[in-house]
Amino acid sequence: MLDTKLLRENFDSTKEALLKRGFHLEKNVFQSLDGNRKSLQVEVESLQSARNKLSSEFGEKKKSGESTDHLKKQVDEINLSLKTKEEELNKLSLELNDFLMGIPNIPDESVPVGKDENENVVIEQFGEILTSNKLDHLEISEEIDTEMAAKLAGSRFAVLKGDMAKLQRALISFMLDNAIKNGYQEYYVPFMANEDSLIGTGQLPKFEEDLFRTSEKLFLIPTAEVPLTNIFRNEFIDHKDLPIKVTSHTPCFRSEAGSYGKDTRGLIRQHQFEKIELVQITNPDESMACLDSLLSNACEVLDLLDLPYQIIELCSGDLGFSSCKTFDIEVWMPSQNKYREISSCSNFSDFQARRANIKFKNDGKNQFVHTINGSGLAVGRTLIALIENNYDGKNKVVIPKSLVPYFGSEFLLVN
């Protein structure tokens, strides 16, 4: 959520900044909502003030035994007009809140301006890409079984068997250990979250169709960002504790509404996938530096796995709803002959902190923290990349040296 003050005082520049990401902020809607709210609020508050005065007079009169009839009459009158005005004010405040909740974060000034993903900027590439091997992971290994999963649950699920399941488990442990080594505290968290949590991180109210809803009140988490960030919801954090770095491995559940026909084959886009998430709660002054550190923490995993990847910076038009600056890490997928997203590292500035009410005291003043997060990494896609990049063309996949202690073997035999 944006700061209402910002909209009041710098509407035009805010509107312009949001336009860079293709969002049209309507001036007259905001100004009439906010203006009406303000005048109504002033009115309601002066009525309340009058009532409060009369009520305290009431007590005194009562004590000294004087008559209170005329006071009661006055208060009754005030209450009568208050009632309708208060209702109106509540309604307006809700409308204003809905309006504010629907506005995305403002892109950071450093973000390249662009319309969509085609204008994202490649920052750097690492490793040698392999263009010879065109087999995809399903062709390489029979231990990834989407047909079996279809029987169990439907499309966009997968069953991993035997060593493939073990390899995924090895990747999870490896990534978590790497995060811990870099100073993140590991958490095990619920895989379901309530509405407040999802509002806090920005998935609700606008993107409910992307989520799986379990009951009246709970949703399956689309990313561990939700529980990890909401650990701090409604909390005051000691500034000495910043930045706080936390991590968790969780499955992630996404309905993938609107992606019909897209990435239908294999593990690339699933309703359920494993991910290690990195989250930092930071001082606003340090958040950009923290984003850099988080990005390098994620890249380190690919470095250690010896997989070719590139870092791209999202242009303004491709930024996620809550983000003010995002770097995507894309790993080389030989079968697709292109780089595919494997991590998305974002600075949300105070956007989530304002929604989730996460604050710290700074020189006696209460201030919102900045939240940063990114995958470190998406496990399913890492698994694909590993198989496709390290397939020897015959019967095995070479396990990267740093992963061998976790997997327990230098090769994964396939087919």
Next chain:
RNA sequence: GGAGAGUUGGCUGAGUGGUCGAAAGCGCCUCCCUGCUAAGGAGGUAACUGGGCAACUGGUUCGAGGGUUCGAAUCCCUCACUCUCCGCCA
């Protein structure tokens, strides 16, 4: 699933109809004292929000939502959550 207890400021915790946004303690801030450290002394310190350049000032908030009342942290109802005991259970 059954029975009971609870939810108050950054934290702990008093507070059963007006003088309570709320005792006390902790923490934090400022100042004093001390060669340093530790200890000690004085004062300040809830959040959100409106108005004002500011001093200051209005309003809301004691888990959430309703109700009773001139007036609710306090009484009533509904809901959520936490804890204890019993039952069941990986």
